[in-house]
Amino acid sequence: MNDFYSGRVVWITGASSGIGEALVYKFVSNGSRVVASSCDSDQLDRVADRCSGMKGSITAVPFDLADTAAIEKLAGEVAAKEGRIDILLNIGGVSQRALIIDTPLWLDRRIMEVNYFGTIALTKAVLPHMISAGGGHIVATSSISGRFGFPLRSAYSASKQALHGFFETLLLEHKKDNIRVSVLIPGRVRTKISFSALTASGKEHGKMDEGLDKGITPERAAEQIIRGLKRNRREILVGSSELLMLSIRKYFPALFFRLAGKIKPT
Numbered sequence: 329m330n331d332f333y334s335g336r337v338v339w340i341t342g343a344s345s346g347i348g349e350a351l352v353y354k355f356v357s358n359g360s361r362v363v364a365s366s367c368d369s370d371q372l373d374r375v376a377d378r379c380s381g382m383k384g385s386i387t388a389v390p391f392d393l394a395d396t397a398a399i400e401k402l403a404g405e406v407a408a409k410e411g412r413i414d415i416l417l418n419i420g421g422v423s424q425r426a427l428i429i430d431t432p433l434w435l436d437r438r439i440m441e442v443n444y445f446g447t448i449a450l451t452k453a454v455l456p457h458m459i460s461a462g463g464g465h466i467v468a469t470s471s472i473s474g475r476f477g478f479p480l481r482s483a484y485s486a487s488k489q490a491l492h493g494f495f496e497t498l499l500l501e502h503k504k505d506n507i508r509v510s511v512l513i514p515g516r517v518r519t520k521i522s523f524s525a526l527t528a529s530g531k532e533h534g535k536m537d538e539g540l541d542k543g544i545t546p547e548r549a550a551e552q553i554i555r556g557l558k559r560n561r562r563e564i565l566v567g568s569s570e571l572l573m574l575s576i577r578k579y580f581p582a583l584f585f586r587l588a589g590k591i592k593p594t
């Protein structure tokens with residue numbers, strides 16, 4: 329079982345907080361060599377400090393997912409330094425709290441840049457290194473709102489839905505190269521995602537959503553994710569009873585639209 333972790337080079341984006349941070353501790357404590365990324369180098373240093381004394385190692389590589397022009401060079405540097413990249417966990421992302429009618433197009437683009445283009449840019453940059461090393465596992469993070477529309481999340485939902493198309497294609501095109509692909513579908517995980525969610529002005533929402541506060545912990549989410557990765561699941565559901573909405577949307581769409589339509593924008 330330890331082979332899953334030990335000595336593996338695991339690149340984790342969104343590593344400064346929430347689900348990504350919890351995954352960092354799982355991998356480092358079990359002996360992996362983690363490359364931890366987000367925009368915030370101070371927070372990455374905090375995470376690295378917490379890893380001191382653990383079995384594995386951590387290297388902070390800060391970068392902005394929206395800066396797609398810089399990503400290819402960065403991936404080359406990481407691959408050269410680490411020798412290979414075994415697992416890429418694309419966890420970093422930003423949410424939204426704004427109605428369509430209030431959301432300026434630049435904000436739609438900003439959310440797409442971070443959640444979609446940043447994620448696929450890093451994936452495309454890492455892919456050739458994985459192929460030449462004989463394979464690897466690439467993970468993207470969607471959301472339950474990557475499976476249906478949801479009030480106040482138009483660009484967020486669109487960016488996550490786009491990931492499904494890209495990563496299913498990646499799996500189909502590169503199975504022959506021993507590239508495994510998994511898409512995480514979290515429901516509610518108690519993180520700061522609603523605090524940093526962008527409002528119509530582009531400022532942070534700055535509040536904890538009531539629903540999110542009832543979500544599972546990031547540690548529990550990391551356990552569910554790792555169980556799914558070990559089983560090489562194409563899709564990994566992360567969360568609790570809220571995941572029922574996925575089945576309601578699929579099998580009882582009229583009921584879904586009735587329920588989701590009752591949600592009051594806050």
Ligand SMILES: NC(=O)c1ccc[n+]([C@@H]2O[C@H](COP(=O)([O-])OP(=O)(O)OC[C@H]3O[C@@H](n4cnc5c(N)ncnc54)[C@H](OP(=O)(O)O)[C@@H]3O)[C@@H](O)[C@H]2O)c1
Pocket residue numbers: 341342343344345346347348365366367368371391392393394419420421422423442469470471472513514515516517518519520521522524540543
């Ligand atoms: N929590 C949930 O209930 C939930 C539900 C569905 C999906 N998700 C998804 O799960 C993933 C992790 O979210 P979380 O819940 O753990 O939230 P979080 O605690 O807010 O973590 C988000 C992470 O993304 C990083 N990030 C944001 N913008 C970035 C940028 N421009 N460049 C680089 N890194 C950036 C943040 O780092 P810095 O701010 O330090 O850059 C942070 O490390 C996200 O993709 C989110 O959409 C979460």
